[in-house]
Amino acid sequence: MAVNSPLPVAADLKPVAGIDIGFAQAGIKKPNRKDVLVMTLAATATVAGVFTKNRFCAAPVQVSKANLAAVTAGGAPIRALVVNTGNANAGTGESGLAKAHETCAALAKLLGCEPQQVLPFSTGVILEPLPVEKIVAGLPAAIANLKQDNWFNAAEAIMTTDTQPKAASRTVTIGGHTVTMTGISKGAGMIKPNMATMLGYLAFDAKVAQPVLDQLVRHAADQSFNCITIDGDTSTNDSFMLIATGAGNLEVDDVASPHYAVLRDAVTDIARNLAQQIIRDGEGATKxxxxxxxxxxxxxxxxxxxxxxxxxxxxxxxxxxxxxxxxxxxxxxxxxxxxxxxxxxxxxxxxxxxxxxxxxxxxxxxxxxxxxxxxxxxxxxxxxxxxxxxxxxxxxxxxxxxxxxxxxxxxx
Amino acid sequence: MAVNSPLPVAADLKPVAGIDIGFAQAGIKKPNRKDVLVMTLAATATVAGVFTKNRFCAAPVQVSKANLAAVTAGGAPIRALVVNTGNANAGTGESGLAKAHETCAALAKLLGCEPQQVLPFSTGVILEPLPVEKIVAGLPAAIANLKQDNWFNAAEAIMTTDTQPKAASRTVTIGGHTVTMTGISKGAGMIKPNMATMLGYLAFDAKVAQPVLDQLVRHAADQSFNCITIDGDTSTNDSFMLIATGAGNLEVDDVASPHYAVLRDAVTDIARNLAQQIIRDGEGATKxxxxxxxxxxxxxxxxxxxxxxxxxxxxxxxxxxxxxxxxxxxxxxxxxxxxxxxxxxxxxxxxxxxxxxxxxxxxxxxxxxxxxxxxxxxxxxxxxxxxxxxxxxxxxxxxxxxxxxxxxxxxx
Structure with a gap:
């Protein structure tokens, strides 16, 4: 269905050291469908994100922003991300916020970390109560199948009206070190990102200081997800997350480093590829x-x-x-x-x-x-x-x- | 087809003293179709209009604005309006402007007035050369059938993708004088007017001073045509013209006159009716x-x-x-x-x-x-x-x- 966009091949999606991926079929909206995704991060990882500017930003977006801000303020690092499809948990007021916190607490308990070290994400229908009990019930299964080589399943787990999974992977040599990058994204409607797309995750195994990663994620988003539109509808849940796992040998501490420019261009290139995959699979797209x-x-x-x-x-x-x-x-x-x-x-x-x-x-x-x-x-x-x-x-x-x-x- | 919008009945559309209407089948885009409309005005008439803010405003819009400005600057009054469908004469550069002037000159010659006393309007496809020779060839036929009681034909003559003609008529008593108002409009796509709609004409038989009419047309447009949208596409040709023929007994020289408010509300009400008819017949509209x-x-x-x-x-x-x-x-x-x-x-x-x-x-x-x-x-x-x-x-x-x-x- 998608325009000139071949289906990603699972074997081409390179594992990124320092990030494990698990999924579950939690029956959030429909049975027998991957609808919960868990990503766990090495202790060395840094995470930066950009989020929707929609004033009705979803409860999980509010929680993720707060938890990232807590890290910047000196808190413990992010250890996991959790994504559900089938329900956006947006336009859900105070009870929606409570349910996003409940998701984080349940995963943190299973992983042995603090709830603030978990970033939650949701995508699906707006204005409907989140069936948080189904998500929580699905978490043990997702944790049970955590492994590095699970990116294709991850791309499938975040699909909604997408006709095919969206992913890209590459290696780049920077300062003599090989850096492996893999990312996933989803569309396919309510797409006119303002700071980020509906959902995009891009990880690589270099070690990057938080301020550098913060600048990098904004640059990459502005040149990729912030340049696409399907229907002009800026979603309540747009989130693009950039994860530097720190599990490789490259270290970038300063945007003035000569390695920064090479890393920035490689990250931006793959982000643009992921963004364009969303357009190629836009709802009803033929061109x-x-x-x-x-x-x-x-x-x-x-x-x-x-x-x-x-x-x-x-x-x-x-x-x-x-x-x-x-x-x-x-x-x-x-x-x-x-x-x-x-x-x-x-x-x-x-x-x-x-x-x-x-x-x-x-x-x-x-x-x-x-x-x-x-x-x-x-x-x-x-x-x-x-x-x-x-x-x-x-x-x-x-x-x-x-x-x-x-x-x-x-x-x- | 239109949503809860019965077809106007020709007999319900009241003639307005001081304005005659003629039409022709000029074969501009398709044969056997009314596609040229001429309206001639009494010497007592004043005319005011609002036009699209699209930067690619069509050649006839530029000419109509200039000719109205010439009246305000002390020139001779407007004597006629000429409308063609089938071609918007927009995105046509200098040659488009020359053709709009040529249309005015041809009609002026037939009517015995100056070209500046004619206002031209076009609607249809953008970026295609205007077949001005067909319009000019159709003018004698339009003049031959000029009559007051021709509003239903006028409404039909300005249709493009409209499924039915749009018109409204009413009388209102102001200061003991009966004022007759009749108007027509058209849609049905590229509709998100910014100052006016694609084409709307509303005439009444009171005598109104030019500055009063200028204020009245802006008020009416802001409360009617400027409150509708079908697809968000602001056209290159939007024009709403308000014509006070001066052929009746009511005179309004000042917006402070108690009669002004009554007139304003009646004009606004009928303009809103015409604007809503456009939405009810919006392209593909079911609601x-x-x-x-x-x-x-x-x-x-x-x-x-x-x-x-x-x-x-x-x-x-x-x-x-x-x-x-x-x-x-x-x-x-x-x-x-x-x-x-x-x-x-x-x-x-x-x-x-x-x-x-x-x-x-x-x-x-x-x-x-x-x-x-x-x-x-x-x-x-x-x-x-x-x-x-x-x-x-x-x-x-x-x-x-x-x-x-x-x-x-x-x-x-």
Missing amino acids: FITITVEEGSSVDECRRIAYSIAHSPLVKTAFFASDPNLGRILAAIGYAGVDDLDVSKLDMYLDDVWVAKNGGRNPDYQEADGQRVMKQSEITVRVTLGRGDAAATVWTCDLSHEYVTINADYRS | FITITVEEGSSVDECRRIAYSIAHSPLVKTAFFASDPNLGRILAAIGYAGVDDLDVSKLDMYLDDVWVAKNGGRNPDYQEADGQRVMKQSEITVRVTLGRGDAAATVWTCDLSHEYVTINADYRS
Whole structure:
């Protein structure tokens, strides 16, 4: 189903020393389905995360933020993460918070650590009470099958409307040390992350100081999960967690270290891969669209225009139909809220086809050329604003009948 | 097709003294279809309008704005309006502007006035050259059938993907004088007006001074066309024109006049009716949704939250499916960009059903009650923020398979 995104192969997902993974079928929403994931960390591990800016941020997001802040304030390190699907524990008020704490306490007791050393995550339906007793009942089974080589199962355990698991793995040599990185993510609707995506976890076996990891996670998120959108709906549960297990030989204590830049680029590259997998498997997606806006006076205005194009239902349905009705893209640029935009300096390209010139139709543009590109499954829209040298890129997908079908049936 | 919106009856649309209407089948995009509309005005008429804020505003919008400004600067009054469907003349650069001027010049010559006394309007596909020669060729036929009692034909002549014409008419007595008002509008996609809707025309036979009419049109638009959205796509061609023909006995020279408030409320009421007809006939609409946000600290934040709900594809598909997956509404509230929103003070109602209380699920809420309301064809979402006394209302529709079908096929 996903657009040009082959199924990850379990054997390609490299174990990361210092992190063990277990899962359970807890029957949270449906039976016989992996729906609880536990990750336990070496004592040397550091963890950093970015979370949704949605004001209705979910109870587990609130607890995870607080527990990470406690580490920064000098508390004991994070020892485990626990994820459930089938219920978002969002819009659940005080009782939702209590249930997120209860999950942490149950896992901490089994692992012999403090509840504050556990980070909880949830994804699924909003505004419904979390069946915490099912999660707690599933934890012993998850702990029983903890092992390093469980990333494929982890990717499957966090799926909701995803049609396939999302994972990526690579090794990189930094300062003579081999660093192994593996990550997983999930979509597939309510995706317009603002600081992070629905759920993404990326681990590697270097030892990284907390302030360095904090900076690294923000950089990677801004260049990956914060550049994607499926439907413009920023979720209540977005979380992207970066875990440095410290089990390898590389150590990075300072962002000024020459090793930092290499690590940052490797982490960002794999995060971008995970983010793009979410778009390729976006609900109902049949096309993968890259939107690049260049020559802006600020990155912010470039992003605003790129998102305006990416969110337009009319643009998205035109992509679905392979219809070069490209004036819809101009309209979306025009209402993006860049009030002093001089459209007479604007050009637009569809892949290699020069469609709009100086704000109007390029006299040399032939509809057959636009049609040829629109039929592809991967398309790049490039807009040049002619007012500066800032640029931004956003990845999105089309809007199909299948999107409506999926979201009209989600809870059934 | 339209949601609870009966077809206007031609006999109910009252002629307005001082305005004559003619139409033609000019074959702009398809044969045998009314696609050119001409309205001629009495010498006593004043005209005021509001237009799209889209930076890619269409060539005819630029010309109409300039010609209205010329009147305000002391020029000769507007004598005619000309509308074509089938082509938006937007994203067409300098040649598009020349063609809009050519349309005005051709009509002015036939009517014996100056080109600046004509306001041009276009609606249809963006980024395609306007076939101005077809419009010009159609003008004599339109002039030949000019008459006062032609409003139903006018409503039909401006339709694009609309499934039915939109019109409303009424009389109101002000200061002992009977004022007759009739208006028309069109949708049905690329609808999230910012200052006005795609096309709306409202005429009445009072004599109103230009500064009074300028204020009146802004008030009416803000309370009607500026409160609707179908797909969040602000068009390049939005225009709402208010015409006071001056052919009746009522005169309003000052907004401080006691007659002004009565006139304002009557005009606003009919404008709201026309705006709501657009939503009821929104592309693929099966439900008419009213979203009211109350107890805000400003009207702007109430509108922002209401639009965030109204634009969420997940909320819109849930309405289509009659699925009370109401957590999606909370998510849309949470990402609306009101950064200091305290969700613990927020309540949400679906018609009379109290769904969310203090930011969480109301303990007394029963899903069966939510289900009952979701099955209706007219639904009100009411959100109370608990932080002030400002309020705003937005009208929208659901997102159905039919929307995707229509917009994947629009140009075929």
